[in-house]
Amino acid sequence: MVSTPTKVDAALWRTAFTLVLGTFMATLDSTIVLVGVDALTERFDASATEVQWVTTGYLLAVVTAVPASGWLADRFGGRRTWMTAVALFTLASLLCALAWSLPALIAFRVLQGLAGGVLPPAGQALLARAAGRERIGRVLAVVALVPLLSPVFGPLAGGAILGAADWPWLFAVNLPIGVAAVLLARRTVPAGPPAEGRTPFDVRGALLLSPGLAVLVLGLTSVEDGLSALPVAAITLGVAMLVAFVLHGLRARTPLVDPRLFARPPFGVAALALVVLGASVFGTMFLLPLFLQGARGLSAWDTGLLLAPQGVGAAVGSLAVNRVITTTSPRTLVLIGVALVAVGTAPFTQLHHDLPDLAIAAALLVRGVGAAMIGAPVMNIVYSRIEQARLPRAASALNLLSTLGGSLGTATMAVVLQARLTARGPDPAAAFADAFWVVLGLVVIGALGATRLPRPRSPEHDKDTADV
Template sequence: MSDKAAPPDERADEGADARVDLPLLRIAFILVLGTFMATVDATIVSVGIDTLSQDFGASVTEIQWVSTAYLLAVVTAVPASGWLADRFGGRRTWLVAVGVFLLGSLLCALAWSATSLIVFRVLQGLGGGLLPATGQALLARIAGRERTGRVISVVSVVPLLSPVLGPLVGGAILGAAPWPWLFLVNLPIGAAAILLARRYVPAVPSAPQRTPFDRRGAALLSPGLAVLVFGLTEVSHGRPLPAAVGIAGGLGMLAAFTVHGLRTRHTPLVDPRLFARPPFGAAALALLVLGASVFGTMFLLPLYLQTGRGLSAWESGLLLAPQGLGAAAGSVLVNRTIDKVAPRTLVVTGIALIFVGTVPFTQLGHQLPDLAIAVALAVRGIGMAMIGAPVMNIVYSRIAPAEIPRAAGALNLLNTVGGSLGTAALAVVLQNRLAARGPDISGPDISAAFADTFWWVLVFCLLAAAGATRLPRTHVRTP
């Protein structure tokens, strides 16, 4: 199938048909397989760190790079997703990204040392970084403006499930098979995705005017993001000097990219002006803070359950599962209301639910019952589902179809960086609260330190709410 087919989004708009039919749901399911693999793989390895450390004879600090290298590769690849889709077509870019991800997965399973595994994780992350943004942009163009909100509300639940499913799936695999299956499990899923996509996913044409690749921007933005995320991860590992160098260097390169993006006569890799265009700026802030809240909380809670309560990775995963169930229920609710309720109302309500669901965690020092944790997580899950899909619908339905790939890349990039930023910030707060209670800290003191840290998650919610007040009240669409 050629990438020169008629634009699906234009055909959808001509009919002004907002129904999400079976063929579109099938396309959404196929494309979400790529997002599922990429997002789950970001966390699936976390439960296998000890196993990998023992098998390769490496320290935990060295083997931690298995996770860090994947994250750095992801943030390096995301900025280029828009240009690649414009240049080669969204469907072709998505298929190649799945292929690169599968090749990286296979090589990871065959790794013979910690170093080789880290290198292959970089390759895997380069493919995985392209999948969510390219898949979202492709789906938005196929669905058209009238159906984007409903279909995005269905597929956006997958990134919300990944922080829960990753450790749970990883623990289940390691309970029944050796560590290479953490990566081999991707092969049948990816192979099915490629076969189904070649048959059922229609081609979306590449951009009519091919813009040159922004080499200077790529030399500043992708490495700058990688260096910044590296600095943030070093903060969470308690290494101040490399953290300071990484954060300062990353911010400097990002500042230089912003100047370049504003001055260049060509199309930049990510246009800084996009963030000043309403409602993109407010939407970007909401997704940035959502990423900080989701991934930050999913960093804190498993750590608390395993260190503060002595649960295994599998038991922790089961206790975290209600958040996934809440997200699934929330996506159903959003699917039925996204075209009827104002975007601002949905997003502010979602933030409020996350706030309410986080409050109980500020009381962990009082031995919060498991049932209370499960209910709070379910409420948070519903709230998270009410933010992502409406925000993406706001953006995708108000920009020209040709701009969707680059906008999708920018939104996914902010969500990823927000997750890194939130995790690093909460790790620093947690370390300070633990240190404040002395070297001989006991179980109740550990719980109290985690409770103190969750107050900062509430601060994230307030910041997101401030940005959400700038979102549109009505469903004004671009003619």
């Protein structure tokens, strides 16, 4: 019997560092441009609504590309797929920095999003393969920190860049990171071989799933401007296309994303936890900046500084999880994390009572610790219990749900906030407080789902569930 290494050695940490560079670029770029709307509006003489497509186009491209990432890794190999995506993302970043018009910038952002959607799932699958079942939990405890930091530090980094340079540097900052990632990958990332036997591309599934997701996300993001006919029609069409994909996926031999995965424990419950986590994190990061800059009158930089404790908490939480993830039940860690997120969310339901900045910072610190205790254990449940041949497809599905969770949380909070602002009238702080009660409700839903997660692991159980 061949023993499985359990120590995370320097070689594996180098692999993790290289792969996390890709995730860092993709996730940070989804939020770093948010503070550049005014600069882009002035540069291209466009309205804020038109400039918003720089962000919306990127997001739509990401959700379009994520489902195909598993097939690409199976067909061409994990490392080749990841390195190609990094190179394409870096090239698109350069083109964005050189954009001569707003339509050109939007087109290059779409290209950037198509590459960015492949990076996190392809990187996670490569990392899970390199680490193996016994070590993936400890590595994920650190790597999973990156997506938690992007909604916090993205606007802060964007504000710092615009304070010292012009708008093209919002995109040019990716160039040295991308070049370094490609060079390091050739030396530190083991090649993920293509899958045995060439699986045909699921054309019908792709025509239903990727456009359906894009239309759904378009409808969700349009809800921020009011619940008019356009978002309702887009959401309805998107849901219909996704239902059609599920029916197709249940019949197809090798669907783009296998719907049957979500019916197999613990994948289904883990997926629910990631959706709720994404909705809670991004929903809060949508509401708080609006409140701090609108109701409190803080600048973008001061707002970013006040939000930073959530990133500090996430770092502390990831270090704690790294020490106990191999010895503690995933359900225990996730339930503790959900409880901390709930404790950190509760003070925001009292924003109308002139909550001090210190209390906001402390609450965000607690939320950050809790969020870090959810993401890594949930992904570890899946990646440590699934056969290696299915890693790319599973990573694609998990990242897809996390992205949708963020979009759903933002759209839900936008609708709730608009309704409560209308109801509250001259008291906007009370409207924001009302919206955070909904965030707290999402956390409760996550807690109910977390109770269904696996109990303490055993080697025998891992062996029994390895073919999930």
